[in-house]
Amino acid sequence: MIEQINQIRAEAHSQIFSAPDPEALDRLRVHYIGKKGILTGLLHQLKDLTPDKRREVGAVLNDVKTHLEQDLKQRQTELKRVVLDKELAASAPLDVTLPGSYAINTGSLHPISRVMNDVVQILKRIGFSVVTGPEVELEFYNFEALNTPENHPARDMQDTFYINPPVLLRSHTSPVQIRAMKDKNPPIQVIAPGKVYRSDYDLTHTPMFHQIEGLMVDEHLSLADLKGVLNYLIKNLFGSRSLRFRPSFFPFTEPSAEVDMQCIQCKGSGKDCRLCKATGWLEIGGCGMVHPNVFKAVGYDSEKYSGFAFGMGIERIAMLKYGIDDLRSFFENDVRMLEQF
Amino acid sequence: MLLSLNWLRDYLAKSDIKIDPKDLADKLTMRGIHVAAIKRPSFSLENVVVGRIEKIEKHPNADRLQVTKVITKAGENVEPIQIVCGAKNIAEGDIVPIALPGSILPGDFHIKHSTIRGVESFGMICSGKELGISEDSEGILQLPKHSGIGQPLTSLLGGGTQDTVFEFELTPNRNDCLSVMGLAREIAPVLKTKLREQKPAKFKITPHRTSSIIKVEVEDQNVCPRYVARVIDGLKVQESPDWIKQRLEAVGIRPINNIVDITNFVMIEYGQPLHAFDLRKIQSGTIKVATCKAPTDFTLLSGESIGLETGDILIQDGDRPIALAGIMGGENSSIAADTTSIVLESAAFVPTQIRRTAKRLALHTESSKRFEKGYDLAVVAAASERAASLLRDSMNANVYHPPIDTNEFGAKEAVISIDMRDVRKITGLKEISAETASELLDSIDIPSHKKSVNILSVRLPTHRQDLKGNVDLIEEVARLAGYDSIPEHLPTSLATYERLDESHFDFEFKAKTLCCSMGLRETIHYSFVSESLLKNFGCAHDQMVSLKNPLSDEMKVLRTSLLPSLLQTYSYNLNRKVKHQRLFEAAKTFTWDTKEETQVKETPYLAGLLSGNLSGSGWKDKPIQLDFYHVKGLVEALVRQLTSVKLAFEATKNTTLFHPNRSATIKLGLKEIGSLGEVHPIIRDSVLETDEPVLLFELNLEALKKYERTTTRYKTPSKFPAIEIDLAFVVEKTVSCHAVLENMKNTGGELLTDVSVFDVYEGESIGPSKKSMAFHLTFQSLDRTLQDNEIQELKNRILTQLKEKHGAELRA
Incomplete structure (x- = not known):
């Protein structure tokens, strides 16, 4: 019987793989493993065998049936494939150059936000934490605590918007330094990003703009640390660019410096360069060692601690980074500008 | 502050030293004396010549233009050239500078043969400003009548010597550099030379001393710490000598007459403003320095009438004001054409009051600019002597000597000690010695001596009023050593710092990124808007915060909601044919709140605007008009990502901005934290003037931040069938x-x-x-x-x- 079964299997195998179409294949399925098929018939004959023989033959039968089922499936796929290939060959491909239709509308971050976040992320990597403060401030935080008493000539450097004295719109992010130091004892290492306001509106000034402020206070900080931090920031922001620190004056730092970056357009040569007005350098921020009077205002011991602070305008950096030439375009919110970011 | 290098040379020990302007400017800038621009008054003026206007006719095609015929060559029967000119102050016969084609004027302005409104023009008649030799752009520069026609203009300007003018952008602490002397002090060591010794002027004691003619009374020495008055007579008002005029013009000061010019000259030279009163007009014989006691009117020598207020410092003839001290003289005591005797004033006034008055009156004169930053009591007397000697020497005037001086011993020099260990700690210049520091300070006339290895005793000169404490000297040492010489490294102890509580920044940034991922573009608007904008969109209320000194009504009120700005931007872009707008902004809103330290509550909000179709202008799918539920879905998705709370939505009642049936109030528990919906049809039609629905949402980020999703609890999915x-x-x-x-x-x-x-x-x-x-x-x-x-x-x-x-x- 086993011999017979194997013969059936060989015969069926060759018939299956020579079946010309799905219909012929289906007839073969019925013929061999259908309800009244040959193998089914053989299965019914098992009951006449001895238990030992029954087990032996049964196993072979089942095995053959499984194989035939696999063969049928395989041939079925082959036949389908032939049909499908014909169909596919007959039809034209899609116009793959038509635009994709998934999520046509993509959003964008404002260039100011992008730059602000870049700066924040870079400084976070070297240990700075983000703090924020109010935009509506008191003169105390915006001026007095920053060593800028009333009638100090430096108050002229910033034309301030007032709500009602002593309440004003902060003219820089520096008041956040004071708030941070009043909140926490040294060591402290913070950055304060945000909007600031000055009563100035022309080609190069908007009455609102963005700054980021950095402050670090500890026992052994010097101008060398300040230079290191700002170089790290600028290298990460603009790639390898040299910086120069130029002595300057801010009431709340001493020594103070303006930070200039090698011009990104003329690479520092200054030759016929409009961007840097032929100087080879671009001003990007101010910085310095925290003035002892500022420490006094927040109750820090200036004998024990020293610290540095720096501030820069985000619009300025964004203009340089993206080649934006009109400051005011940041706040016009022209979609044709926004969609480029 | 403008500095003529020719003028500077008068104060250098080696006056003929070679100066490379660019190099000097760079070095000064790196010492904190910022040179903002280098001007060469007669630079590249080769093709600019002296010409004479022969004829002026109206331009046939332009009302404001004239067609001139100008002679630009010496000799007889010279053919005039035609030049179109827009200036009004020209007349036939005028001698004027002519820029011929080929000349290059300051600002890289190339003069070419051109046709202006159909009339040919072969050059340009120039103003002083166009030539870079004066600030005056009012009209064409008029040259002396006897100037030789056709000669190069440069030969007229200081006999061909090329001057260079530096424009400084000084920091407010360095008022000492608002003078040629002060700048020379900084420049001499850079040029490796020294200051030239200034010989004090010698005056014979005259039988009539100043005190025998007038008296000076100072009401309060705190207001006027020093007042030096000198009577000078035998004067004749006339033009100043050329060398004085040239110097003044080089630094942008218009020569007026010899007396005024000399006071200006000494002001630029010494940084000490001076004033000359006509002696005839001091009727009481007493000059009194007093503060204004009651508001009154006063006419300045400029002819302008101003209101004096209590506290303003006045110079009075007895009780009659004759000058606004430190700012400008009065019309009633000014120099006239027939003045022969003057009282020359050199004084110091308290800077805060000068600032207050000048700021209130918006009167920023060369004098007030200097006084409001401070004074040097020593130079008050020196400047008076200098001006007196110039007047005496240039016109043989008679100086009444000695003068009246209210504070002969006024100038005192303080001495402080600095510890080199502090210098090293703050600057990072680890090796700097007391000797080096002393040399550096000495180079700019700050004398010092070493007391011990680390201690330097420093005498603070009166001309450096900005130097008060140790840190000021530390800065001087660092500045003079050069910031370039300071090493750089990252701070070493970073790891020990605890992180502070993260601020709102990260949460807001997360919200912004989510908005972007959902197809919205970020906008940033000014925090202040016009009241009418808020009103138009139903966002005005009685808790609005306004600026006291707004730039304009358009920027007056702090925003109570971000939506009006977004709607304004929507219109702006709609006018530029931008369809399917999807905008958002994250910013603060402001309202009065007495609980706040500043009385103003700031609340961070996230707001968005959507218009047009869901799928844009796709070629494939049917466009789906955005509606309430799309925005709601967006808000829900946002909040789901940001927080662990569920929002409730309630139909909005009584709103002006929103469609009454297509909007909702967003609630978190019982608290309203925002709104969303379609813009009210009446606003859409009459304010936005569009026919598509515009959808909005606004969310209080501060309220949401409290429920920020910081972590996630994982739930194992069920193994059993659903x-x-x-x-x-x-x-x-x-x-x-x-x-x-x-x-x-x-x-x-x-x-x-x-x-x-x-x-x-x-x-x-x-x-x-x-x-x-x-x-x-x-x-x-x-x-x-x-x-x-x-x-x-x-x-x-x-x-x-x-x-x-x-x-x-x-x-x-």
């Missing part, structure tokens, strides 16, 4: 989806793991007041396979409950 059934009900239209859902969830308990609405239908077939809602329910247990009868039972309970509570009928 059973899904669909149910449709007919309810009254007033029954909300939320109510039905909540009811089902309550009844279904934890086995009902999910329920969502998949169809809503309204139509005649179910009755005009009814709607049908179809729900998809998922049942699943974490610990067993649910049986059919269990599901059947739950389903029945849900149906019963819905019918009882909401009158819901199962739809066949």
Whole structure:
């Protein structure tokens, strides 16, 4: 019987793989493993065998049936494939150059936000934490605590918007330094990003703009640390660019410096360069060692601690980074500008 | 501050030293004396010549232009050239500078042969400003009548010597550099030379001393710490000598007459403003320095009438004001053409009051600019002597000597000690010695001597009023050593710092990124808007915060909502044919709140605007008009990502901005945290002037931040099969989806793991007041396979409950 079964299997195998179409294949399925098929018939004959023989033959039968089922499936796929290939060959491909239709509308971050976040992320990597403060401030935080008493000539450097004295719109992010130091004892290492306001509106000034402020206070900080931090920031922001620190004056730092970056357009040569007005350098921020009077205002011991602070305008950096030439375009919110970011 | 290098040379020990302007400017800038621009008054003026206007006619095609014929060559029968000119101050016969084609004027302005409104023009008649030799752009520069026609202009300007002018941008602490002397002090060491010794002027003691002619009374020495008055007579008002005029013009000061010019000259030279009164007009014989006691009117020598206020410092003739001290003289005492005797004033006034007055009157003169930053008591007397000697020497005037001086011993020099260990600690210049520091300070006339290895005793000169404490000297040493010489490294102790509580920044940035991922573009608007903008969009209320000194009405009120700005931007872009706008902004709103330190409550908000189609202008899918539910979906997705809370939405009542039937108030518990919906049709039609629906949302980020999703609790998915059934009900239209859902969830308990609405239908077939809602329910247990009868039972309970509570009928 086993011999017979194997013969059936060989015969069926060759018939299956020579079946010309799905219909012929289906007839073969019925013929061999259908309800009244040959193998089914053989299965019914098992009951006449001895238990030992029954087990032996049964196993072979089942095995053959499984194989035939696999063969049928395989041939079925082959036949389908032939049909499908014909169909596919007959039809034209899609116009793959038509635009994709998934999520046509993509959003964008404002260039100011992008730059602000870049700066924040870079400084976070070297240990700075983000703090924020109010935009509506008191003169105390915006001026007095920053060593800028009333009638100090430096108050002229910033034309301030007032709500009602002593309440004003902060003219820089520096008041956040004071708030941070009043909140926490040294060591402290913070950055304060945000909007600031000055009563100035022309080609190069908007009455609102963005700054980021950095402050670090500890026992052994010097101008060398300040230079290191700002170089790290600028290298990460603009790639390898040299910086120069130029002595300057801010009431709340001493020594103070303006930070200039090698011009990104003329690479520092200054030759016929409009961007840097032929100087080879671009001003990007101010910085310095925290003035002892500022420490006094927040109750820090200036004998024990020293610290540095720096501030820069985000619009300025964004203009340089993206080649934006009109400051005011940041706040016009022209979609044709926004969609480029 | 402008500095003529020729003028500077007068104060250098080696006056003929070679100066490379660019190099000097760079070095000064790196010492904190910022040179903002280098001007060469006669630079590249080669093709600019002296010409004479022969004829002026009207331009045939332009009212404001004239067509001139100009002689630009010496000799007889020279053919005039034609030049079109727009200036008004020209007349036939005028001698003027002519820029011929080929000349290059300051600002890289190339002069070419051109045709202006149909008339040919062969050059340009120039103003002083166009030539870079004066600030005056009012009209064409008039040259002396006897100037030789055709000669190069440069030969007229200081005999061909090329001067260079530096424009400084000085920091407010360095008022000592508002003078040629002060700048020379900084420049001499850079040029490796020294200051030239200034010989003090010698005066013979005259029989008539100043004090025998007039008296000086100072009401309060704190207001006027020093006042030096000198009577000078035998004067004749006339033009100044050329060398004085040239110097003044080089630094942008218009020569007036010899007396005024000399006071200006000494002011630029010494940094000490001076004033000359006509002696005839001091009727009482007493000059009194006093503060104004009651508001009164006063006419300045400029002819302008101003209001004096209490506190203003005045120079009085007895009780009659004759000058606004330190700012400008009065008309009633000024030098006239026939003045022969003057009182020359050199004084110091308290800077804060000068600032206050100058600022109030917006009168920023060369004098007030200097006084409001401070004074040097020593130079008050020196400047007086210098001016007196110049007047005496240049016109043989008679100086009454000695002068009146209210504070002969006024100038005192303080001495302080600095510790080199502090210098090293702050600057990072680890090796700098006391000797080096002393040399550096000495190079700019700050004398010092070493007391011990680390201690330097420094005498603070009176001309450096900005130097007060140790840190000021540390800065001087660092500045003079050069910031370039300071090493650089990253701070070493970073790891020890604890992180502060993260601020709002990260949360807001997360919200912004999510908005971007959902197709919105970020905008940034000014925090202040016009009141009418807020009113137009129903966002004005009585708690609005306004600026006291706004730039304009357009930027006056702090925003109470971000939506009006977004709507304004929507219109701006719509006018530029931008369709399908999707905008957002994250910023603060402001309202009065007495609980706040500043009385103003700032609340961070996130707001968005959407218009047009969901899928843009696609070629493939049917456009779907954005509606309320799209925005709601966006808000829900945002909040789901940002927080771990569920929002509630309630139909909005009484709103001006929103469509009354297509908007919702967003609530977190009982607190309103925002709104969303379609813009009110009346605003859409009459303010936005569009016919497409505009959708808005606004969310209080501060409220949401409290529920920021910081972590996630993982739930193992059930291993047992889920059973899904669909149910449709007919309810009254007033029954909300939320109510039905909540009811089902309550009844279904934890086995009902999910329920969502998949169809809503309204139509005649179910009755005009009814709607049908179809729900998809998922049942699943974490610990067993649910049986059919269990599901059947739950389903029945849900149906019963819905019918009882909401009158819901199962739809066949």
